[in-house]
Amino acid sequence: MLIAALLAAAIHWPPLTEKKLDNGLTVVLVPLSNVPKVTAELTFLAGRGSGYREHPGVAQLAGRVLNEGTTSRTSRQLKEELRSIGGSMNVTVDDDATTITANALSEFSPRLLELLDDVAEHPAYPKSEVDLAKTNFAQEIDEQRSQPDFVANEQFEKAMFGRHPYGFVVPEPAAIAKITRESLKQFAGSHYAPNNAHLILVGDLQPDAMFDEVQKAFGAWKRGNAPPLESPPLPKREKRQIYFVDRPGSVQSTIVMGAAAPARKSPDYIPLRTANMIFGGSFYSRITRNIREDKGYTYSPFSQADLRRRAGSFFTSASVRNEVTGPTILEMLYELDRMRVLPVTKEELDSAKTYSIGTLALEMESQSGLANRINTIYTYELPRNFLVTFDEKVNALAPDDIQKSAARYFDTYRGAIVIVGDYAKVKDQVAPFGDVTLIKR
């Protein structure tokens, strides 16, 4: 049977209205009337590695306490007001950004904007909240480090990015104790500024009316002086290196294998994203067919083109039972090299194109999905017409483009392999693949 044709009609994205307040805040308004709610993402260019050389963890802790009280509302008052508008507000700190994500019933949009502005403009950093957050943050890190995926990811980031801020994942507990309330306030004062931010609003809204409300809520917020983003050179690896984190008693080996990739705004992004779909970014991908459906080594193998504002990585990962650790690495290396050496078939590429375009359109189903996608345009400095030109760029790709992308970025010879598992049980399976650095915790 004919499996699929390329999508015939262009995807119709809702219109993006972009405006700027006098204080430099970029505002993007997008109507999506699926339910009577509205979603806001207020993003500051302050990643988890911002300021980490002086105060490891300062960005994460400052984000964590950001919505725990303002100069006019206690933490509890804030939470109770959010409850009364059917709302929620969370702060996340990732590699590039601190984002306050909030939503509420759209009948209460003005109140949601008022609360969002209060949190961003007037955080109080109450001493009791800072103390509690420090204690809890240290304990949570302890708990996260008992999870194999977290440990593997942390080690992989260190291997990829070294002393670049992306190489910093979480601080040691002793470092948290040294962070003061003053350093948090200072961090907030410089980084959480309107001219270092963008506000994405998606949902049951009319752009002009909503922009008037944004002006009322955020208009008086003063500009700040955020330090420029740091982008030191990345570590160079001349040959493959294995980092083994010992976890005695582990019944699986968690494997992450990958190499450096460019920033998201690079023209290489779309070919690499498409190569990733074929390799491990979908269920009918090569790695899933091989090590899951053919060999039964693992439940959830996958790969990801993790491209950020300043740099990125491409990696593939799987958790497998101890006995098949070596065979899994072998198959991963084989599948990666196969894409570098041989062209993909036209059928594979056509499928990947349709999958890539179709699944992007699925993000339009939810306000948060669409807001997240639009946010990437601003956080990663993508062209403003990214969404509407996406299908055209994807459809223009030829097998040769995919092979070139793989040849460059699926580099198993200068890549890193991180394994979290029981070293005594699996070390002999790992040794043939390269030099091993053993990490005990």
Next chain:
Amino acid sequence: MHLPLLLAAMLTVPVEYYRLPNGLKVVISEAHTAPTVTVAVYYGIGFRVEPKGQTGFAHLFEHMMFQGSANVKKMEHAKIVEANGGVLNGSTRLDFTNYYETLPSDRADKALFLEADRMRSLEVSEENLKNQQNVVSEEVRNNVLNQPYALFEWLDLWVNANQNWFNAHNFYGDLHDIEAAKIGDVRQFFKTYYAPNNAVLTIVGDIDPAAVKPMVQKYFADIPLQSVPERPDINEPQQTEEKKVKETDKLASLPALALGYHIPDQESPDYPPVVLLNLILQGDDGSRLYQRLVKEKAISLDWGGGINFELGNEFDYDGPMLLTSRTTYKAGHTGDAILKEVDAVVGDIQEHGVTAKELRDAKVRFRSNFYDQLESTFGKANLLASFALFHDDPARINRIVSAYEVVTAEQIQSAAKKYLVPANRTAIDRVPEKK
């Protein structure tokens, strides 16, 4: 009000509902905000009523449904859906197993063809069964055995809180049972439960029902109906005294506590008050238990919980249920200290009730959470399919919000007195193994 209520008139989900002569229930709902469609088939068989002695079988079987059918080879299902720009998945829950595709809305016929083919003609081989036994065993290792806490807040809590085997067995399955499954068991299970008269087909999205109905007819109408066995008795005897269980964890570094109360049937008049009571107690960081345990007493690091916790929502199940809480807490405290605080918070509601503001806010919160489930085509399909499967009434989706608007503070107080008592509770305190 500053902004017009653009959607005030849009809160009705369109529902078309009918049955094919072979008993298949069909629900069609138009939704035009995104150019997508979800096709979902819900079968009335979940892990709660899987065969005795074969723990994990319902879930293992779910995997077999991706291994090929008469006209679709192994892995071709995923290949076709993805090549058409869609995503797919399946999951096994307490009272149903679902399979679904979400894809560009002009591709609904592909998904309908695929779902009909495997409903009519599942093909399994020894080789594919062995392969999926390995995959499922890795899934159990990955999600349970190699993880701190091992999902104890539902896997272990259900085993300990219930007495009837159907509610009280290991739903994910013992590795031994998973590995012992035979091809004959797989064929028999398919024949027994995967009948059109034990299923709901739901189509939600940017489609024209008039165009979709002939496709449904074409693909599904000639699948023969079968005799499906009566559901076993899954009723749960009344718990009469508090249960406390101690567990140790080789992989965790901090202690955690899970607790669950038995709650009334969904059709009981006490159910909506219990749902709102849950929202007053937990579910966000403004709730009473979060404020007490995480902020005031600073014993807990987090506080989560709910009805059908980690398995679904307040509506997508059919049988005995627990209201669950789960918390990771700081070293140096005890599970008993947490239970004491829980009793104090609940006791305050039992004695003084909830405030008018709390009640109003809980209703707003309920409405907001309910709308979250109506956002995506899959979210809507999940509710429509559940209401059709369990109550033969998918249009119930449009009556939920108003049913919760009429709950009173007195009802909530009396629900707290009746259900949130220690004698009706099971708690598991899970502490790190001493190293």
